[in-house]
Every structure is written in structure tokens, then in C-alpha cells.
Amino acid sequence: MNEWIAIGALALVGLLIPLGMMAVSYLLRPSVPETSKRATYESGEIPTGGTRIRFNIQYYMVALLFLVFDIETVLLFPWAVIYRPALESGEVTLLEVLGPMLVFVAILLVGLAWAWRNGAVQWATSPRQVEPEADRP
Amino acid sequence: MAVLEMPELTALAPPMILALTALVLFTYDSINPRSTNRPVIAGVAAVGSLASLAVAVWFILAGVGTPVAEGGNGVFDLFEGQLIVDQMALFFMIIVGVVTALVSIASYDYLRDHAYQAEYYSLVLLAATGMSTMAASNSLVTIFISLELASLPSFALVAILKSNRGSVEAGLKYFLIGALSSAIFVYGISLVYGATGHMQLDAIADNLGAAEEMNGLLGIGVLMLIGGFAYKTASVPFHFWAPEAYEGAPAPIAAFLSSASKAAGFVIAFRVFTTAFPLDVMQTLGIDWSLVFIVLAIVTMTVGNFAAATQNNVKRMLAYSSVGHAGYALIGLAGLTVDGGELVLGAAMMHLLVYGFMNTGAFLFVALAEYWGVGRTFEDYNGLSKQAPIACVALAVFMFSLAGIPPFGGFWSKYFLFTGALEAASANPWLLAVAAALVINSALSLYYYSRLVKAVWIEDPVLERESLSQPTGLYAAIVVAAVMTVLILPGFGPVADAAIGAAGAIIP
Numbered sequence: 088m089n090e091w092i093a094i095g096a097l098a099l100v101g102l103l104i105p106l107g108m109m110a111v112s113y114l115l116r117p118s119v120p121e122t123s124k125r126a127t128y129e130s131g132e133i134p135t136g137g138t139r140i141r142f143n144i145q146y147y148m149v150a151l152l153f154l155v156f157d158i159e160t161v162l163l164f165p166w167a168v169i170y171r172p173a174l175e176s177g178e179v180t181l182l183e184v185l186g187p188m189l190v191f192v193a194i195l196l197v198g199l200a201w202a203w204r205n206g207a208v209q210w211a212t213s214p215r216q217v218e219p220e221a222d223r224p
Numbered sequence: 225m226a227v228l229e230m231p232e233l234t235a236l237a238p239p240m241i242l243a244l245t246a247l248v249l250f251t252y253d254s255i256n257p258r259s260t261n262r263p264v265i266a267g268v269a270a271v272g273s274l275a276s277l278a279v280a281v282w283f284i285l286a287g288v289g290t291p292v293a294e295g296g297n298g299v300f301d302l303f304e305g306q307l308i309v310d311q312m313a314l315f316f317m318i319i320v321g322v323v324t325a326l327v328s329i330a331s332y333d334y335l336r337d338h339a340y341q342a343e344y345y346s347l348v349l350l351a352a353t354g355m356s357t358m359a360a361s362n363s364l365v366t367i368f369i370s371l372e373l374a375s376l377p378s379f380a381l382v383a384i385l386k387s388n389r390g391s392v393e394a395g396l397k398y399f400l401i402g403a404l405s406s407a408i409f410v411y412g413i414s415l416v417y418g419a420t421g422h423m424q425l426d427a428i429a430d431n432l433g434a435a436e437e438m439n440g441l442l443g444i445g446v447l448m449l450i451g452g453f454a455y456k457t458a459s460v461p462f463h464f465w466a467p468e469a470y471e472g473a474p475a476p477i478a479a480f481l482s483s484a485s486k487a488a489g490f491v492i493a494f495r496v497f498t499t500a501f502p503l504d505v506m507q508t509l510g511i512d513w514s515l516v517f518i519v520l521a522i523v524t525m526t527v528g529n530f531a532a533a534t535q536n537n538v539k540r541m542l543a544y545s546s547v548g549h550a551g552y553a554l555i556g557l558a559g560l561t562v563d564g565g566e567l568v569l570g571a572a573m574m575h576l577l578v579y580g581f582m583n584t585g586a587f588l589f590v591a592l593a594e595y596w597g598v599g600r601t602f603e604d605y606n607g608l609s610k611q612a613p614i615a616c617v618a619l620a621v622f623m624f625s626l627a628g629i630p631p632f633g634g635f636w637s638k639y640f641l642f643t644g645a646l647e648a649a650s651a652n653p654w655l656l657a658v659a660a661a662l663v664i665n666s667a668l669s670l671y672y673y674s675r676l677v678k679a680v681w682i683e684d685p686v687l688e689r690e691s692l693s694q695p696t697g698l699y700a701a702i703v704v705a706a707v708m709t710v711l712i713l714p715g716f717g718p719v720a721d722a723a724i725g726a727a728g729a730i731i732p
Contacts (some may be wrong), residue, residue, distance in 0.1 A: 197250050204254040 128190055148207045164192065233486050235288060235309040236315040238280040239356035242324070245272025246349035260341050264359075266332040266697070268328060269345035273352065278319030284314045284722060285636055291729065293403035300731075301362075305424050307427045308362040311726035316359035316491040319580045322708075323484035324352040331476045333695035334595055344384055346479065351377040355488035362499070363424040364413045366408045367492050371409070371456065375402050378481060382473040386622045394472025401455065401465040404705035409452025415445030425500040432505045439509045444543060446501060446511055450520075453496075456481070457488030459550045460524040467531075470543035470587075475594050478539065479587030482546040487576045490553055494569065497557055498730045504562045517558040522661045523550025533672045536601045539590050541672055542583070545626060548665060551578055555641050558658055566731055568644030570724035575637035578625070578712060579718065582634055585705030586604040589615060592698045598689070602675060607685035611692040615699065616680045618706035623673040625709045628666045633712040638666060640720065646662040 127134040166174055173184050202208070249268055253259060283289065289310040290296020300309040327348060335344060354373030361367040381404060383395025409503040417423055419442035435442050455462035470478040503514060528548025535541040556572020559565055592615055598604050609616035627633035628639075642659055649655040712719060 194247065197247050197254070201250045201254045204257045206257075 145210060149200075150206060152199070152202060155199055159192065159195055163188070226707075230624055232300055232302055233541060233664070235283070235359065236302065236357075237576060238283075238308065238314075238321065239277045239353050239360070239374050241272060241276040241279060242349050242353040243354055244345045245269065245275075246353065248272070249342050249346040249349065253346070258339070260339075262332060262341060262642045265341045265345055266328060266335075269328040270325060270590060271333075272349060272383070273321055273324035276316060276352075277325055280314050280317040280321055283360055284311065284318065284412070284570075288596075290725070292385060300518065302360075302715075304375045305426060306363045306366050307357070307360045309360050309721065311729055312573070313360040315374065315577070315722060315726050317356050318431050319487045320355045320359065320484045321353055321633055322577075322680065323480060323487075323580050323584050324348065326475045326584050326588065326705055327484075329478075329704075330591055330698045330701035331474075332697035334476050334591050334698065338384075340384060344381070347377040347381050347384075348477075351375075351480070352484065355484050356432065358488040362426070364416065364428075364496075364500075366422050366688045367496070368410060368413060371492070372406065374485060375406070375456075378477075378485065381477045382469050383479070383613040385416060385474055388472075390606065391474070392472075398465050398469040401462065405452055405455035405462050408448050409455075412445045412448025415441050415448065419445060422565050425496060428500040429502055430507070430564065432501070434511065436509065439511060442509065443511045447516070449496065449518060450493075450513070453493040454520065457486050457493065457550045457553070458489075459520055459554060460527055461545075463524065463527070463547045463550070466547055467540050467543040469551065470546070471537065471539050472521075473543060475539065475591030478543070479584045479591070480545070481581045481586045482587060485545065486550060486553075487580060490556070490576055492570070493557060494572075494727075495545070498569070501638060503560055507562070514558060514560055514652065516653070517554055518658055520578070521551050521554035521558045521658055523551075524548070524554060525661055525665045527551075529668050533668060534584045535672070538593070538600060538605060538676060539587075540604060541676070542586055542590065545669065545672070546583060549583070549626070551665070552638065552641060553579075555645055555658055555662065557670065559645050559648040559655055560731070561648050564651070564731075565644075565648060566724050566728040568641065568648055569727035570720065571637060571640035571644045573723040573727060574640060574716075574720060576635075577723070578633040578637045581708045581712065582622045582625040582632075585618060585702055585709065588698060588702050588705065589619045589622065592695070592702065595695055595698060596692050598692075602679045603683075603686055605676065605679045606683035607680070607689075608692075609681045610685075610692070611689060615702055616648075618702045619680060620677050621706045621709055623677050627670040627673040629670070631710075633709050633716070636716050651679075 127138065170184060173179055174181065228277060237536075244382065245268060249265065252265065252268070259265065273714035287296035289299055292298045302308070328345060331344065331348075332707065338344065351374050352379070354370045354375070354562050361370050375664060379395055379399040382398050385391035413423070416428065419435040419438040420428045420432070422428045422431055432442075451462060454460065458466040466482070470482060488727060497513060501513060503512075525548050528544050528546070528551055531543035532541050532548060535544060553572045553575055556569045556575075559568030592612075593599075593605065593608070621632060625634035628635045629710065642652075642662055645659040645662065646653045648658065
């Protein structure tokens with residue numbers, strides 16, 4: 088018997104279970120159409136405003152800046168682990184171990200300084216904050 | 225000789241100079257945020273790209289990358305073969321340097337009222353760094369990373385005219401198709417890795433024998449890699465982004481993408497298929513990729529030229545013509561045979577160098593027309609020669625060279641492609657069809673190229689124009705490109721030697 092048959096059977100069962108549940112509940116449930124069932128559910132609160140709110144672009148900027156430090160850590164960590172053994176082995180000089188990492192961090196610092204100077208971390212006030220009631224219905 | 229004792233890392237000087245220049249621009253912009261001091265910013269970018277170009281030319285003349293057996297300084301193999309600096313790498317670094325320098329100089333005038341000066345030039349230089357590194361990449365990992373380094377700034381550059389709907393739309397389309405083809409490309413890399421167990425190109429070639437039972441997997445992987453290259457070089461089946469992106473992008477960026485980015489796409493295609501997948505081994509595995517390239521070359525040049533012939537918009541016409549030229553350069557891969565092909569591969573490299581001058585020049589003329597604000601269609605260009613004779617002489621040179629008329633550089637590279645294809649046809653008769661397609665398409669292309677020359681020189685203007693200004697930077701870049709398109713003719717001997725030598729070095 089081909090071992091793929093077992094995988095095929097598993098896939099079939101995986102498909103049948105949710106379909107069967109939906110079919111059973113369709114057969115058993117009472118049908119009470121009501122307009123309030125169509126309303127947006129906000130944890131029991133009465134929904135206010137539309138769902139199409141614009142998010143501040145600054146969240147995106149913060150995520151991008153986080154990426155700078157994230158990548159820095161990913162490379163710094165393995166480097167820090169081998170740093171001392173590499174020096175003690177005596178096969179590489181301090182410059183060869185430390186130099187590339189300093190250059191790497193310096194390049195990232197240039198990017199961070201540029202973003203900082205160009206206002207990426209300056210939390211802009213959105214029009215909504217300035218005039219809280221301006222664009223509410 | 226001094227070059228002989230240099231540390232290995234200095235062999236990567238051309239891309240490193242580009243990266244350093246980008247960092248200098250970032251630092252300048254950090255000290256003076258939103259500076260619009262155009263002379264300093266454009267000057268730094270131009271000096272940096274010219275320095276990178278000069279170092280690459282010096283290296284190739286000093287014999288860096290030439291094997292020691294041929295009297296050179298040896299091929300530089302860095303980081304366990306992840307990067308390699310050989311003749312072909314330097315040859316393409318020169319192309320990237322030339323185009324970047326021309327574009328930086330021309331952008332000085334084009335960006336006169338632009339708000340993001342330093343950002344623009346540093347993105348151009350970062351993209352050029354990626355393209356220059358692509359030339360030296362010798363592993364699928366470094367190829368993919370440098371390809372992304374070249375692509376990501378390009379997306380932003382296409383959309384840099386933030387208040388222009390066409391530019392933003394073009395940027396989005398370019399980005400979406402780029403993301404799709406990057407996904408296909410990286411999936412192809414994973415399949416090749418799965419079949420051979422290696423990323424480094426020479427190691428892939430050594431382990432192809434072990435891939436015997438997985439040649440289906442390998443074949444799909446190779447096909448997906450071809451998809452990725454087709455996107456970067458704007459060839460069929462991933463060519464449709466090109467007219468949209470070039471039309472919406474600022475014209476200097478269209479020049480940059482259609483010349484440097486295309487050349488960089490070809491260099492990785494050349495290196496991957498000659499180094500990692502030698503034709504003789506692949507044919508025993510049943511994966512004959514030269515057939516794929518024969519079909520792609522014929523279809524690409526035909527689609528590009530026929531579409532270009534029906535355009536009314538000059539920039540779209542040039543965009544489709546650049547698709548057609550990608551088809552000509554694909555002959556370099558289509559014409560490879562088991563025991564030869566230096567001539568045809570070298571001819572494709574020559575064509576990309578000449579194309580770097582003539583196509584950049586042609587797009588920069590469009591940039592000049594956009595600078596004047598004369599309009600976009602052929603009719604709008606009518607009678608420009610009365611106001612700007614020098615630029616229009618240059619335009620005529622570019623157009624006739626693109627069409628392949630004898631006195632210009634474009635003729636010689638097409639001639640070499642043609643003879644190379646005929647020579648290879650003794651081993652593979654399908655190449656006769658490729659050679660025929662090359663001649664027919666060149667004849668057709670003369671129609672639409674000469675239409676533009678006729679509009680500029682013979683037709684009378686539709687509307688009366690006031691006298692047009694003569695922006696120094698744009699004029700300088702156009703004139704230099706035109707002079708080089710002509711001057712490359714007497715200098716064609718050494719260029720051809722360099723290209724054929726570089727091609728011979730990578731063919732096993």
C-alpha cells in the first residue's frame with residue numbers, strides 16, 4: 088500500500104469534519120432574521136464611527152527603525168559568542184575581529200542618524216488630535 | 225606591480241566606492257536635512273560614480289581578474305567563492321559606472337524643483353552598488369541579496385515624483401511584479417539547492433552528477449531562475465512591467481533601469497548558466513536550457529520591436545525597444561554550445577556596453593524634452609532641431625545606433641552577434657532562426673527609430689515654440705553619450721578583445 092494514501096485520507100478527514108459541522112448546525116439551528124445581527128460587534132459596545140480609519144504612518148516608521156536594531160542584534164549575537172575564543176586562539180588580530188563589526192555598526196548608525204535628523208522619530212500630531220471633533224460624524 | 229600585493233578586499237573597490245558615496249550623501253543629508261544644494265549633492269554622486277568607473281577601468285587595464293597564466297594578476301576569489309572579481313565582473317562594473325555617472329550628471333537639471341535631492345542620489349548609488357555587486361556575485365545567495373539591493377531602491381526611485389499619479393502608479397506596478405518575480409526566483413534557488421545541496425555556483429556544477437534522480441526538481445528550479453532573470457532584464461515572459469515603469473518614472477531613472485539594471489540582470493544570467501549549469505552536463509540530465517533561451521530570444525525581440533512600432537508615445541516606444549534589445553542580448557545565452565560560444569557571449573556583452581551609452585542617451589533626450597515640457601508624443605517632438613540642433617544630432621546618433629546602422633557602435637555589436645549566431649549554427653541549426661529574427665527585427669526597428677529622427681529634423685512644429693533653454697548637465701551627459709557611441713567604433717578592437725576574453729574565461 089502506498090504511504091501517500093494515509094496522507095490523502097488525513098486530508099479528506101480534515102476537510103470533512105468542518106464541512107460536516109457546518110452542515111449539522113445548518114440543519115439544527117432555528118432561523119431568526121434580525122437586523123441587529125448584521126451590526127459590527129465591538130465587545131458588547133455600540134459601534135461608533137466607520138471601520139475605515141487611517142492608521143498613522145508613524146507606526147510604520149517605528150517598525151522600520153526597529154528593523155535596524157533587530158538586524159544588528161542578529162549579527163552581533165553570534166559574533167559576541169565567538170569573540171573571546173577567536174582572540175584567545177591567537178590566529179586573528181584584534182583589528183580583524185573587532186574592525187568589521189565596528190564598520191557594520193557605524194553603517195547602521197549613519198542610517199539611524201539620517202532617519203532621526205529627517206524626523207522619523209518625531210511623533211507628528213495628526214489632524215484628529217488637533218481638532219478632536221473635526222471629522223467625527 | 226602594486227596591484228599584485230593589494231589585499232583581496234580592494235578588488236571590490238568599484239562597488240565599495242559606490243556604497244561609500246551613498247553613505248556620504250546620507251551623512252550630508254543628516255547634517256543638513258532636506259538640503260537642496262544641488263551642485264554639492266549631484267557633484268558628490270557624479271564624482272563617486274566616476275571614481276568607481278575609473279577604478280574598474282584601471283583594474284581591467286592593470287590585469288586584475290585576468291588569470292595569471294595569461295599574464296594578469298589573477299582572478300580574485302573572495303569569501304570562499306561567494307564573490308569573484310574576474311574580467312566579466314569588471315566589464316559589467318564599467319557599464320554600471322558609466323550609466324550611473326551619466327544619470328547623476330543629467331539628474332542635476334532634471335531635479336531642479338525636487339524636494340528630495342540627497343535621497344534621490346543616495347538611492348541611485350545604492351541601486352548601483354547592488355548592480356555592481358551582482359556583477360561579482362558567484363553564489364545564489366549573494367546574487368539574490370545584491371539583486372534585492374538593486375531592486376528595492378529602484379522601486380522607490382520610480383515612484384519618487386510623489387505628487388505625479390503616473391509615477392506612483394508605475395512604482396506600485398513595478399513593486400508588485402518585482403515582488404512576484406523575486407518570490408519565483410528565490411523558490412527556484414531553493415529547488416536548485418534541494419537538488420544539488422549547494423548555493424555556490426562552482427559547487428553546484430560539481431554536484432550536478434548527484435542530482436541525477438532529482439533532475440525534474442532541478443529542471444523546475446532552473447526554469448524559475450530563468451523567470452527571475454527575465455524580470456530583471458525585461459524579457460518575455462516578465463517584460464510587461466517595463467513600458468509602464470519606464471513611462472511613469474522620471475526619465476533619468478528610466479535610463480538607469482533600462483541600461484544598468486538590464487546589464488546587471490544579464491551578468492548574473494551569464495554567470496549562473498555558464499558556471500553553475502554547464503551545457504554538456506545539463507544536456508545529459510535532459511535539461512537543455514539553450515533551447516529555452518533560443519525561444520525566449522526570438523519571442524522577446526519580436527514582441528519588443530512589433531510593440532515599439534505601434535507606439536505614439538516616445539518614452540513607451542523606447543521602453544518597448546529596450547525589450548527588443550533584451551532579446552538581442554539573450555542571443556548570447558541562446559548561442560552557447562557545448563564546446564564554444566565565446567564569440568556570441570562576448571558579442572552580447574559588447575552589445576550591453578554600447579547599449580549602456582546609446583540607450584541612456586536616448587532616454588536622457590526624453591528627459592531633456594520633459595525638462596522643456598514639450599510633450600510626450602512623436603508630434604510634440606516635431607521640429608525640435610530648429611531650437612536645439614546639438615541635442616538633435618545626438619538623438620539621431622542614438623537612434624541610428626540603436627537601429628544598427630553601420631557607422632555607429634550599435635552596428636558592430638549586432639554584427640558580432642549575427643556572426644556569432646551563424647558560427648554556433650553549425651552545432652545547433654535553430655540558431656539560424658535566431659540570426660534571421662535578428663536581421664528582420666533590426667530592419668523593422670529602423671522604421672520606428674527613423675520616425676523619431678524624421679519628426680525632430682524634417683517635420684515642422686505643430687505649435688510655435690519659444691526658444692528652449694540649454695541645461696548644462698543634461699546637455700553634457702547627452703553629448704558625452706553620443707560621442708562615446710561614435711568613438712567606441714575606433715576603440716572597438718580593445719573592447720571586443722576584453723569582452724571575448726571575459727566570455728572565454730567563464731566558459732568552461
